[in-house]
Amino acid sequence: MPESHRPDIRKLDLFSEMSDENFQSLMHASYLQTFPPQIELITEGDSSDFLHVVVDGSVELFARWNNRETSVAIIRPISTFILAATLRDAPNLMSARTLEKSRVVLIPSEDVRRIFDADNNFARAIVCELASGYRASIKKTKDLKLRTSLERLANYLLRQQTREGGGAEFELQTEKKRLASYLNMTPENLSRAFKSLKPYGVEVDGSKITITKQSDLENFARPSPLIDDKTV
Amino acid sequence: MPESHRPDIRKLDLFSEMSDENFQSLMHASYLQTFPPQIELITEGDSSDFLHVVVDGSVELFARWNNRETSVAIIRPISTFILAATLRDAPNLMSARTLEKSRVVLIPSEDVRRIFDADNNFARAIVCELASGYRASIKKTKDLKLRTSLERLANYLLRQQTREGGGAEFELQTEKKRLASYLNMTPENLSRAFKSLKPYGVEVDGSKITITKQSDLENFARPSPLIDDKTV
DNA sequence: TGCTGCGATTGATAAATGTCAAACCTTCGT
DNA sequence: ACGAAGGTTTGACATTTATCAATCGCAGCA
Numbered sequence: 001m002p003e004s005h006r007p008d009i010r011k012l013d014l015f016s017e018m019s020d021e022n023f024q025s026l027m028h029a030s031y032l033q034t035f036p037p038q039i040e041l042i043t044e045g046d047s048s049d050f051l052h053v054v055v056d057g058s059v060e061l062f063a064r065w066n067n068r069e070t071s072v073a074i075i076r077p078i079s080t081f082i083l084a085a086t087l088r089d090a091p092n093l094m095s096a097r098t099l100e101k102s103r104v105v106l107i108p109s110e111d112v113r114r115i116f117d118a119d120n121n122f123a124r125a126i127v128c129e130l131a132s133g134y135r136a137s138i139k140k141t142k143d144l145k146l147r148t149s150l151e152r153l154a155n156y157l158l159r160q161q162t163r164e165g166g167g168a169e170f171e172l173q174t175e176k177k178r179l180a181s182y183l184n185m186t187p188e189n190l191s192r193a194f195k196s197l198k199p200y201g202v203e204v205d206g207s208k209i210t211i212t213k214q215s216d217l218e219n220f221a222r223p224s225p226l227i228d229d230k231t232v
Numbered sequence: 233m234p235e236s237h238r239p240d241i242r243k244l245d246l247f248s249e250m251s252d253e254n255f256q257s258l259m260h261a262s263y264l265q266t267f268p269p270q271i272e273l274i275t276e277g278d279s280s281d282f283l284h285v286v287v288d289g290s291v292e293l294f295a296r297w298n299n300r301e302t303s304v305a306i307i308r309p310i311s312t313f314i315l316a317a318t319l320r321d322a323p324n325l326m327s328a329r330t331l332e333k334s335r336v337v338l339i340p341s342e343d344v345r346r347i348f349d350a351d352n353n354f355a356r357a358i359v360c361e362l363a364s365g366y367r368a369s370i371k372k373t374k375d376l377k378l379r380t381s382l383e384r385l386a387n388y389l390l391r392q393q394t395r396e397g398g399g400a401e402f403e404l405q406t407e408k409k410r411l412a413s414y415l416n417m418t419p420e421n422l423s424r425a426f427k428s429l430k431p432y433g434v435e436v437d438g439s440k441i442t443i444t445k446q447s448d449l450e451n452f453a454r455p456s457p458l459i460d461d462k463t464v
Numbered sequence: 465t466g467c468t469g470c471g472a473t474t475g476a477t478a479a480a481t482g483t484c485a486a487a488c489c490t491t492c493g494t
Numbered sequence: 495a496c497g498a499a500g501g502t503t504t505g506a507c508a509t510t511t512a513t514c515a516a517t518c519g520c521a522g523c524a
Binding site for chain 3: 495496497498499500501502503504505506507508509510511512513514515516517518519520521522523524
């Protein structure tokens with residue numbers, strides 16, 4: 001793998017504390033690949049041969065069952081995905097496709113497991129990462145089970161607002177079709193949900209959202225750190 | 233903590249490979265406590281002071297938001313819970329209550345973290361356990377998002393049948409009220425769902441289920457290893 | 465034995481969500 | 495500039511799921 005992205009990857013929590021030697025060894029065995037949009041990188045059920053790192057573009061994780069499909073996450077630079085499958089040497093539970101032209105570093109799972117055994121700092125970082133991912137997944141379950149679709153949308157908007165810097169005006173950064181699937185609703189339902197949030201000060205213009213009555217929206221959404229916070 | 237349960241706990245994947253010394257050290261710092269039914273052991277948001285091991289009875293993990301409540305998991309002997317919060321030293325995301333008179337071993341989180349650092353085999357086991365839990369949670373998300381409540385019930389019955397040994401006749405082992413919450417439906421809806429499964433050979437008598445047309449039910453449920461299998 | 469309380473069921477109704485079809489709009493490539 | 499493709503919105507309608515109220519039935523207990 002070329003050198004160019006190494007410093008960025010090295011900065012990830014997952015890799016920042018490991019020894020130089022082990023990091024170089026991981027990188028040495030990896031590939032940097034560029035993919036066009038809409039390429040299915042992983043199909044669920046496949047064995048997990050590589051830990052993936054998105055360094056450019058974006059990748060959607062999704063799942064299929066019985067001819068239905070749902071969006072589970074959208075991975076943006078710089079982050080890894082399918083760490084759990086890699087470590088357990090188990091089949092991937094989700095499929096992955098590029099949403100746009102993307103660059104992905106592929107680290108052979110075998111090397112990840114080998115260096116996990118050799119490098120205590122790396123092992124510690126892996127545990128942190130896994131625990132975080134696990135907790136994020138629990139939060140998603142709570143969001144799904146405890147909230148109506150309207151409430152999920154309202155809270156999503158507040159989270160997205162925060163991610164985008166906190167201003168009253170921000171971009172969705174996701175197609176509405178995909179957002180609908182992510183929030184477990186149909187595009188039609190999402191469209192109507194936006195209208196239902198208008199009384200709470202949500203203005204929609206294409207992918208631009210403006211929140212004109214912040215406290216009204218928060219009052220309706222009732223965000224909870226135990227569901228909506230990234231870090232907790 | 234008294235000695236009596238140690239051999240059983242030692243057999244758990246999480247503890248079976250660690251050094252004797254470290255295991256004894258963990259146990260030495262732990263408490264065995266007996267709780268009556270319906271005691272709230274943990275309230276979500278609390279800091280995670282102990283890793284819990286249910287050695288007798290059963291414990292429900294559930295979550296609250298906005299005056300609603302949902303059942304997330306039921307823990308039966310012998311298993312641990314809230315490992316992720318313990319490791320991250322983060323607040324618990326779920327509450328826990330005993331369903332019946334139960335005995336629980338409480339291992340101080342601090343000791344778990346300390347010995348994680350000291351014992352590579354324990355660290356490895358923790359990673360396995362976390363990765364498993366993470367994957368189980370992803371499967372739950374897929375189940376929730378991709379299936380209707382009727383399909384969730386049908387697949388639940390097939391899983392429960394397997395857990396109970398695979399015979400045509402088996403017990404639910406859970407109040408229907410709780411099962412409904414676990415499957416994200418109301419008790420009324422669950423009751424009707426059972427009736428809707430009658431054409432597929434599901435007979436209900438109290439908590440006893442008899443599956444008279446196995447292949448019909450499987451045909452309807454379409455279980456997938458990537459959602460329903462324990463081990464994958 | 466007969467209460468009592470609570471879970472389970474049933475029926476009627478309401479609310480939430482999905483489906484289908486059509487129209488609209490934006491983007492993109494020729 | 496034009497047309498095609500596909501995402502978005504809207505309306506009408508169907509289905510799923512929840513809510514409310516009443517009843518049933520069983521387990522625990524005086």
